[in-house]
Amino acid sequence: MSASALTPLPPPPGVFDEMLDAGLVPRAHYAAYADWLASMSPEQMAGKRAEADLIFRRIGITFSVYGEEGGTERLIPSDVVPRIIAADEWERLEKGLVQRVTAINRFLADIYHGQEILKAGLIPEDQIVANDQFAVAMIGTKVPRDVYAHIVGVDIVRHGDGSYYVLEDNLRVPSGVSYMLSNRKMMMRLFPDLFRRYHVRPVEHYPALLLQTLRAAAEIDSPTVVLLTPGRFNSAYFEHAFLAQQMGVELVEGQDLFVKDACVFMRTTDGPKRVDVIYRRLDADFLDPLAFRPDSMLGVPGLLAAYRLGNVVICNAVGTGVADDKSIYPYVPEMVRFYLGEEPILKNVPTWQCRKPDDLAHVLSRLDELVVKEVHGAGGYGMLVGPTSSKAEIEAFRRVLIANPGNYIAQPTLALSSCPTFVEEGVAPRHIDLRPFVLVGRETKIVPGGLTRVALRRGSLVVNSSQGGGTKDTWVVDVGGDADPDGDATASTGA
């Protein structure tokens, strides 16, 4: 047996590797996995991966790519090497996430009502009221229990110094949770022996928790919940259908709903049926052609009026976008201190706001080192990654930036931790991030782990699925507790 073939390759200098420590020795929570990996041949792993691909394609876990004709359905590559997080580390992350999302919900309630944080002078008023994402319609509108962001996907990365940083709070329609669930299902099917060695904390109850969260969003007993999708040509349609089925709620499109007497109904084979909670998976701009975009074919005329009267609950609320805007992001730690009187547990990435002349000057002088992002951008589009861009690209971006500085923020290029990944060259380090999903119901809950995205191209820092990214199963494991990896391993080999 050639143990060398699947020995994880070392990470580039300055990069924190999730599996290997500075001396290239597997970390404690990866030790059992490393042993197991050494017992596998590259052919066996390749066979497992082929099996996974086949099953994913057959089940139709695909995503659509914008602007591609014809073969619009692609698989998101799912790597067969898990990303493992030690339980104590996870528990700290979890506390930080709950704290952060709680503060953000307090912030949203505040800016649509008393605006105390503006009065306190902690955020410049024009940053809020002149923001495209500030929903005037929500001023003074009550939402049940002041929860605005019910489902939050927080993007977290680990820097070379080993600590976690929040990159982005996705408060509108965060997606990807279906990949988290499918990856787990696939890994359990492909590697049952690994799950006997490790006590991996389960994630399969996410749909049940989500349903609980959505039901709790309404103030009535037994509300009727629906999932509103833009339709089957949307890139995340698989996820919409999957979650609706798992929760046992109707998957509706705009045309299935109508508003009568300021209440929302769906058209069924048995006549109209009242709807109480809408889990919307489309942008707020498309929800109601009467209130927002008149060209929207996806929404429901009159929905916003019904919503403002409290006759239907929309999750996430209209107007959450103002809090995950990159121009507001720098203020989140301040929100934690202001609303909760606590020190933030999770760190923000240092951010320069190009609308400030001093910051802009600093950014322009260091374009080749920084990452510059559009304030409203998403999906890895419209950004500059200084260190991997050519001189010409940097100069072109410089002109765009100078023409409209208010539209950009800049951050240092984070190293992004690496995780061993099964690729052409063997088990090699690839950069990853983490998106845990936070559910805010009567309590705030998070299934352990989340979605790990991986940049499959060597050296790439862009993990977005639309740009060559893949995913990994994410394990939160207890180390040194009651789990006895060695004992279990012996038992399973002996069986």
Added chain:
Amino acid sequence: MLSRVASHLYWLSRYLERAENMARILDVGASLALLSGAGDERAASEPLIITDTLEAFGATGMPLTPEHVARYLAWSPDNPSSIVNCLEASRENARAVRGSITSEMWENINDTWLQLSAKRQGGAEPVDAAFFDWVKERSHLFRGITFATIRRDQPYQFIRLGTFLERADNTARILSVKQARQAAEAGGDGLTDYYRLSAVLRSVSSLEAYRDIYRDAIDARRVAELLIFDPSLPRSLRFCFDEVVRNLAELPQAPARAARRLAAHILALLEHGELEDVYGVGLDAFLERFLKNNIRLGEAVQAAYMEMK
């Protein structure tokens, strides 16, 4: 259940059944063409007449040969009821409601689509018996999986409605065309008649049933009797309407009064009618009226459950 979902389920099964029927028509057409020799344009045009596509085919400028007709009906992207378009439409409808069908059903129909894509790679586009068998088999398989996995609830009933309304339409069309041709060529030799009639029976999987029931030479009137009135034959009009009425009865009653009345009326004619009644008005006229009613019923079902009011 959502009206839109009902509509997708109904069309998912109608399109799949349509693809299967097209394969049946072409399969039998191909073997008949072998019999009648090359250059018989009438034999070649028969599948076009059955499927109402004679004019559309003419507009393509393709020569009227069995090979070209089969290609057009099986693979043409311009023909809305070509096998490839039906299978795609079926899969698209399934994709829209994959949450309302079982995962086995979805995986099967998605797999059919993937296999179809493989078959058309490099412009291969086969029109041989093996391909038609494959289409029929995929359709059988989906029906079997549906039968074995889905709850007997509204989704199931809309799927069954789609299947049997489409199948009734097909059986009536096959019977009417073959019969018209038979009349036009009255006095043809008995051997040709035999092959024609057995082709009709084979295209609706009923040749064995005919032999079992009549144990006698194949006769045009008996073929009509079997395919119209027999309650035990899965592709007869009577059988189809037993299913249509049964499934309509399981659905919410209030919105569908018109549809249920029409379905009951059609079933009554099939249940209590006799061959003499049919030949009294003329088989052609009888089938023409049946086809019109069947279309009206389809519209009534859609109006009752699926249209956005």
